[in-house]
Each structure stands twice: as structure tokens, then as C-alpha cells.
Amino acid sequence: MNYDQDTESTPGGSTLLEMRGIEKRFPGIVALREVAFEVTAGEVHCLLGQNGAGKSTLIKVLAGVHQPNEGQILLDGKEIGFSNPDEAIKAGIGTMYQELDLVETLTVAENIFLGHEKARAGFSSRKAEHRAAAGLLTRLGHPEILPEMEVGELSAAGQQIVSMARALSRDVRLIIMDEPSAVLDSEEVRNLFDTVRFLTASGVAVIYISHRLEEIRVIGDRITVLKDGTAVASNLLVADTPNAELIKLMTGRSITNVFPALTPVADDAAAVLEVKDLVVAPGNEPISFSVAAGEVLGLAGLVGSGRSEILGAIYGSTKPVSGSVHLDGKKLRPGSTVSAVNAGMGLCPEERKSQALLLDDTLAANFTLASIPRYSLAGFTSGKREYQASMEQITKLELRPADPMREARTLSGGNQQKIVLGRWLSHGCRVLLLDEPTRGVDVGARSEIYTLVSELSRAGIAIIVVSSELEEVLGLSHEVLVVSENRIVHRAPAAQMSEHRILDLVMEGTTL
Ligand SMILES: Nc1ncnc2c1ncn2[C@@H]1O[C@H](COP(=O)(O)OP(=O)(O)OP(=O)(O)O)[C@@H](O)[C@H]1O
Ligand SMILES: [Mg+2]
Incomplete structure (x- = not known):
């Protein structure tokens, strides 16, 4: 397998897909209006737009999930139409949906081959499927995800990888990725991009949806922007289109100063949340920290480092092994979300x-x-x-x-x-736990959410933020806790930290 990165894609390749005059109406809303969209073999075509602009609807029309009310779809210049997702898959269109559609009670291999089981003499061959699944997962950089694992047991990121493996398990000419990176950390996004480059080098086209503009810069060739169901710009070259212009096209306004200035925490601010010697799971080290009124504490670390588990133990959705959590000095009942909510705690889960x-x-x-x-x-x-x-x-x-x-x-x-x-x-509430609060949220709403967080902190609420986007952790928080392998390896004011420094600390904390 060759994962060389110098695969300069050529947007000048032949047109693979063309969508013309697509209209899609839902009761009371026109989700797409006369949308034209084209994709060339071997390119990464990015679809941008604010929440609700119609991106997912457009790709669902393409994938046979929705039937358009008007318009045509041409593949290799021939008009086609899919009355269900299977027909699109047979035509070589693979889709990774935004809301993952895996069957949680089935194994990884069963999910990957669902609907096209590897049959030998009429029997599906489990062994062949497992071997093929393991090969795909290794190619995607995740040999630790085993074919026999149950999908429901995997993290959101793991499920995303399985969804990718499923799309690749068939002969594809076009792969649609609807916000694949929303649940991935930076390392996994790099793996994903390696796969994308590998695919495009062999002529496969990729439709890539993301709200993270820096990703578009790295992986995209061309861009089409949707706004309120209409394509407001088509086939822009990534290299020629600055972010400011993209933001303007998507939102109709200019957005600067993404992170609002934080009000400093008062020196005498009381500790609203206190975590004392909390052992989240058997074998973990006890962790202790506190968050003051009006303070935003960021938890930084890789996916799987234990950040969400810490939030779960604080909130009471999982019962810690030992230790305690106190809100305004009052000890919460371990493993009881009712106790936490009644005391004034809120959680926005991942x-x-x-x-x-x-x-x-x-x-x-x-x-x-x-x-x-x-x-x-x-x-x-x-x-x-x-x-x-x-x-x-x-x-x-x-x-x-x-x-x-x-x-x-x-x-x-x-x-x-x-x-x-x-x-x-x-x-x-008094304490707010935010796990990936801007996942899948567009640039405009993102800055609204950042403003809300800073307003809440000014109002004296103690906030913990977990985010895979280090820039976000640094921009939103007063202080940062670096988490690695279920341990807190460092705490420092955000102003004294950088993305590099956090990654170094994470790596130092990893025992490989
Ligand atoms: N099944 C449905 N029934 C009714 N309305 C729908 C349905 N699916 C989508 N819509 C509406 O169509 C519009 C476009 O939604 P869509 O999911 O395509 O947006 P999107 O660009 O993918 O947004 P996001 O970035 O938030 O994922 C929205 O107003 C949405 O509420
Ligand atoms: Mg969407």
C-alpha cells in the first residue's frame, strides 16, 4: 500500500458526476433549490455551508436516500436515478453518513459486509469476511479495531472508522464523506486524509463535507458553497479562495475575532466544583481538581485519553471506583445523575x-x-x-x-x-460540562456558542470544556488540564500553553 502524499489531484480530469437543477422539498421547507453540482474523477470536492444549508440533503439525494422533486443526476454523462441506497452503492457510490448508521448489536465485520456478505457456495464465509475486514481496518491505520468486536462497544471515532471501512469494502468510484472528522482527533484526521489521497490517486472522487476550513485547505481541490438550499458558488479552487471569502459566502457576513475575550476569574472566587481523589475506573490514578465560579477549565487530550470518562464520573452517569465530587461544598451521590442535576449540574454529551x-x-x-x-x-x-x-x-x-x-x-x-x-x-445551572460543544456546528453558530460560553462564565457558572480541537480548548478556557491515558499530566493557564506544548505533554504521558 502506498500512502505517498504528493498526489497533486487534477481538477482537470473527466466529469464523473453531474447534478442539474436539483430541487428537494420537505413539508413546509424547500431544502434544495435548482442546485447544480459536478464532481471530477480523482478530485476532492468540498461541500460547504452553514447548518441547515442543505449539504446532507444533497448527498442523500445522490445516495438514493431521498428522491428529488426536480432535476437530473448524470454519472459518466448518462442519466441515472436511485430509488434506494442499494442502487447507488451498486453504481459505485459509497457514503459515510453524518449520523452514523451502523447496527450497534452486530460485529465490525458484519457491519462492513452487511448486504453484500462474502458468499461461497451459498454460505457467507465468516472467515473470508474477517480477513477482509482486518485488512481494511489495517489499511485505515486501525488494526486495533478487530472484526469480531461489537460496534456498539466502540467509541464514536471507532465507529466512524468502521463506516469508512464499509464504504471501501465495495468497488467505489465516488465516496461521500459527510463530516467524517467531527468525531476524530488530529492524528485520526491525518490517517483519514492519507486514505483520501490514496483513493483519489487511483481516480476515485471524494465529496467532503466539513465545517473546519483548515481541513479543506489541506485536503480539498474544489469547493461548492450552499446557502439556504442554493449553490451560491461552484467549483472554486481551494488554492485561490481565502477563508474570509468562504465565510462571507456561507454566512453572508464577515466573522472576525472568533474567541471572545474571557473575563479573568476573581482571585477570591469560590470553588464551585471540587473533584477529590476520583478514581474513574479500576486501575486508574485518583484525580483531583477544582473549578471556580466563572472559570472555564479545558480538558485537552487525544480521543480515548479518558476525557469523556472523567466528565461521566463527575456527572454521575458512571459510578466512580472511589473519591468524591462536591458542588458548592455539597457532596454528590456517586453514580447519580439525579443528584448532580438537582445540585445544579448540566452535561452536553459527545x-x-x-x-x-x-x-x-x-x-x-x-x-x-x-x-x-x-x-x-x-x-x-x-x-x-x-x-x-x-x-x-x-x-x-x-x-x-x-x-x-x-x-x-x-x-x-x-x-x-x-x-x-x-x-x-x-x-x-451552576456547573456546565461541555463535551465537544461545537461538533458539527458551522462557523457562524460556532462563534455564537463561544460567546455564550464566555457569557455564562461571566455570570459565575463553572464550566468544563472537552474538545478535540486544541485551538478551541485554548481559546475558550482560563486553565487547561492535559489528560493522557486517564491521568492528568499537567495543569496550566491557557495563556501559557500552545497546541505544540499540549501534544508534547500528551506524548510524554503516553507509555508506549
Ligand atoms: N427529513 C426531513 N424532513 C424535514 N426537513 C428536513 C429533513 N431533512 C432535512 N430537513 C431540512 O432541510 C434543511 C437542510 O438540512 P440538511 O440536513 O441538508 O443541512 P446541512 O447543510 O447538512 O446542515 P448541518 O451542517 O447542520 O449538517 C434543514 O432546514 C432541515 O431542517
Ligand atoms: Mg448535514
């Missing part, structure tokens, strides 16, 4: 789909989930108050569409993330 959202409920219901008592009078939920409170959050978070009665399921990925955050804001 995996919003399974842990945080009521997908079938309205936005209003989701917003008030954490604070039902406030909106109910003698047991009845007050619809009007709920509506008003939700509308406030919707405006604050720039949620689109701005309709409290809409089902959470029908919102775009980034807008769903904003609901999770909005819920705790309306709850009014």
Missing part, C-alpha cells in the same frame, strides 16, 4: 443522538426537558411559557428553522447540537 435528544419531540419539548418544573403549573406543562422560552433560545442560538414546534429529528446535525446546548442554558 453523542447527542443517543444521549441527549428526544428526536421525535419538538424543539420546545427538548429545550424544557431539563427544567420541567419551571414550565408546569400543578403538573401541567404550560404550552405558552414553553413556547416563549424556546423562542428565546432559538433566537439566541440562531437555530434554523426558527420553529419551536418542529420535530428535533428534522433539523440538520449542527442545529441539533445547538438544541442540546440550549437546553442547559434555559435550565440555569
